[in-house]
Amino acid sequence: MPRFLVFVAALAFSAAALAQDVTFGASVQLTGPVANTGRYYKDAYEFAIDKINAAGGVKVGSQQHKIALKLLDNQSDVNLSVRQYTQLLTQEKVNFLLGPFASNFVLADSSIAEKASVPMVQGGGASDEIYARGYKYIFGTLPAASDYFGSTIEALGKLNPAPKTVALLYADDSFDVSVAKGTRDLLKKAKLQLALDEKYSTNASDFSVLLSRIKSSNVDAVLVAGHETEVLNFIRQSKSLGVNPKFYSFTVGVPSADFRHALGKDANGASGMTAWLPSSTLKDKWFGDAEQFAKAYKAKFGYDPDYHAAAGVAAVEAFVNAIEAAGSLDPNKVRDALAKSNFESLYGKIAFNDKGQISLPQIVIQIQNDQVVEVYSDNKFEHKLVYPLPPWGQR
Amino acid sequence: MELLAQVLVGGVLLGGLYALMALGLALVWGVLNIVNLSHGALIMLGAYATYYLFTGTGLDPFAALPITAIVLFVIGWLIQRGILNLVIRGPMFNTLLITFGIEVILTYLAQLLFSADFRAINPPYAGNNFRVLGITIPLMQVLAFAIAIGLTVAMWLFLLHTRVGRGIRAASQNLVAARLYGVNPRSIYALTFGIGSALAGVAGGLYGTVSQINPYIGGPLTAKSFAIAIIGGLENPLGVIVGGLVLGIVESLTALYAGSTYRDVASFGVLILVLILRPTGLLGRTT
Numbered sequence: 001m002p003r004f005l006v007f008v009a010a011l012a013f014s015a016a017a018l019a020q021d022v023t024f025g026a027s028v029q030l031t032g033p034v035a036n037t038g039r040y041y042k043d044a045y046e047f048a049i050d051k052i053n054a055a056g057g058v059k060v061g062s063q064q065h066k067i068a069l070k071l072l073d074n075q076s077d078v079n080l081s082v083r084q085y086t087q088l089l090t091q092e093k094v095n096f097l098l099g100p101f102a103s104n105f106v107l108a109d110s111s112i113a114e115k116a117s118v119p120m121v122q123g124g125g126a127s128d129e130i131y132a133r134g135y136k137y138i139f140g141t142l143p144a145a146s147d148y149f150g151s152t153i154e155a156l157g158k159l160n161p162a163p164k165t166v167a168l169l170y171a172d173d174s175f176d177v178s179v180a181k182g183t184r185d186l187l188k189k190a191k192l193q194l195a196l197d198e199k200y201s202t203n204a205s206d207f208s209v210l211l212s213r214i215k216s217s218n219v220d221a222v223l224v225a226g227h228e229t230e231v232l233n234f235i236r237q238s239k240s241l242g243v244n245p246k247f248y249s250f251t252v253g254v255p256s257a258d259f260r261h262a263l264g265k266d267a268n269g270a271s272g273m274t275a276w277l278p279s280s281t282l283k284d285k286w287f288g289d290a291e292q293f294a295k296a297y298k299a300k301f302g303y304d305p306d307y308h309a310a311a312g313v314a315a316v317e318a319f320v321n322a323i324e325a326a327g328s329l330d331p332n333k334v335r336d337a338l339a340k341s342n343f344e345s346l347y348g349k350i351a352f353n354d355k356g357q358i359s360l361p362q363i364v365i366q367i368q369n370d371q372v373v374e375v376y377s378d379n380k381f382e383h384k385l386v387y388p389l390p391p392w393g394q395r
Numbered sequence: 396m397e398l399l400a401q402v403l404v405g406g407v408l409l410g411g412l413y414a415l416m417a418l419g420l421a422l423v424w425g426v427l428n429i430v431n432l433s434h435g436a437l438i439m440l441g442a443y444a445t446y447y448l449f450t451g452t453g454l455d456p457f458a459a460l461p462i463t464a465i466v467l468f469v470i471g472w473l474i475q476r477g478i479l480n481l482v483i484r485g486p487m488f489n490t491l492l493i494t495f496g497i498e499v500i501l502t503y504l505a506q507l508l509f510s511a512d513f514r515a516i517n518p519p520y521a522g523n524n525f526r527v528l529g530i531t532i533p534l535m536q537v538l539a540f541a542i543a544i545g546l547t548v549a550m551w552l553f554l555l556h557t558r559v560g561r562g563i564r565a566a567s568q569n570l571v572a573a574r575l576y577g578v579n580p581r582s583i584y585a586l587t588f589g590i591g592s593a594l595a596g597v598a599g600g601l602y603g604t605v606s607q608i609n610p611y612i613g614g615p616l617t618a619k620s621f622a623i624a625i626i627g628g629l630e631n632p633l634g635v636i637v638g639g640l641v642l643g644i645v646e647s648l649t650a651l652y653a654g655s656t657y658r659d660v661a662s663f664g665v666l667i668l669v670l671i672l673r674p675t676g677l678l679g680r681t682t
Contacts, residue, residue: 035506201658204655204658215531216398263517264517266517392522
């Protein structure tokens, strides 16, 4: 008799699960060298889905569905992530795909989504290459890599005296090559002289040669497109080699809490950019606004969210809105609804261009007195940029 | 000219740290005939040990190095006694597999215990430097270089002039004869692996003062140590100094003249050249 009851309970449970849940699948970097950033996406996806489920879930037609998440660890291995996305579609039969972190992963994984005609919304890859292939099923909540330094270069032009020469360093992967390509055009338009233009290997740990060259060419501003490990090494070695450009800016790391934690006082003066800051003016259907979101997020995970987390949450919200607008779980209908997305969120206005990428301005930030300070946005200075940077001993 | 001098000095300083990283690997390889693929993971553990001693107790990172060395010695001793000893007579392939497994376990344990956050050992004087003849010399790298060279030379003297050191060399040269003369291989092997791990630990602590630490730094450091050990040869601890310096200088000059993306091409190119021209290493006996 008890065995029969268990059987009935199991049957009821599985029937409920099958009928009700809308399942999102994702493969992210929970271990391996990129785990440090990959886990932001796990936290963001789970946080957003819990919140939306608590508010009743997603409405398809007249029926409320809970959202389930099938999350796999790709161990920071691109090949494994491709296999896992295939597995999510063929074996786990997930309804929709959320993206991994990093452009080179998105570049490979979006092909799986495209082949299966299942939409993927991702907040982890910004490289222009992702959107240059005419794909129909990829949507991204990070703005274009080629314009990452756009607002920074605009701000530099308004300084007095404005910097004249620039060094551009970038890692040899899809995102950073994309950034470098866009930045060269931006520099040309701004009539800034590119005195040093150098590619380095991903995961480089020794920057002494590049730093010596920066020092001997005496450039005013240094722009670095790379990964957080490289940026940390770059800044530490700048200090120990006494290399002191008037300005330096990095595509990654600066908005992240653990970046400031690892560098301490040496983080001061580093500039960067972010498409998102937790401002109360960004209203959100589920979280109230971005400030409340950031507080709740920190209370739960113990660290401040940066744009990675917000872009991940935005990806989930884009799906939920699109599913409700389509009134269906049909991948093609949801894909068309995604293409028409237009709503306010804690991350900003979510709308995709015809290639599938969002367009958001990059806010220029700088670390001043151990805090991230918003320096330049909407074509004007919000706070004073520390420029030229003081010598190393006085930061 | 000044740029070239600066780059050469950077290469030499880098080479010193490379040498210390490779020293433990070369020692274990030479004596136990084990290519220890977990060597980089032990470097990583040493970096964390030093980091937590520094941030937790406020101990100066250089004063913490001896404690790091002791902790890593114990870990290494236990790994040898508990695991590696089981396959000590086995084929090379088994020891490769086991040390690879240890590497994976240590790496993921480190992520569980310490998280994937990036850390840096950053005492207030970490970024100091001084100038000699127009060349900027970073203080931490000079200290790391001095300790690396000092330990390597001390290791050489220890192997040449102490009873235990001679026992280690005897076990590596002719195990049967060594046993006849009263050398106990069990304790010699555990001791050697312990010393190798302690050296890795110190190298890790120094690495953390000039670079950043995360659970995944080990793999590339093992590869680099492996290359240095082959370039320098296994017979003589001074070989790893030569190997480290060659690699540091070659990498730096490549980055200066050919571009930073060619560093690894150059360093592993040197490795292949050495294997072709002098298979026993630059300081090994020629065949």
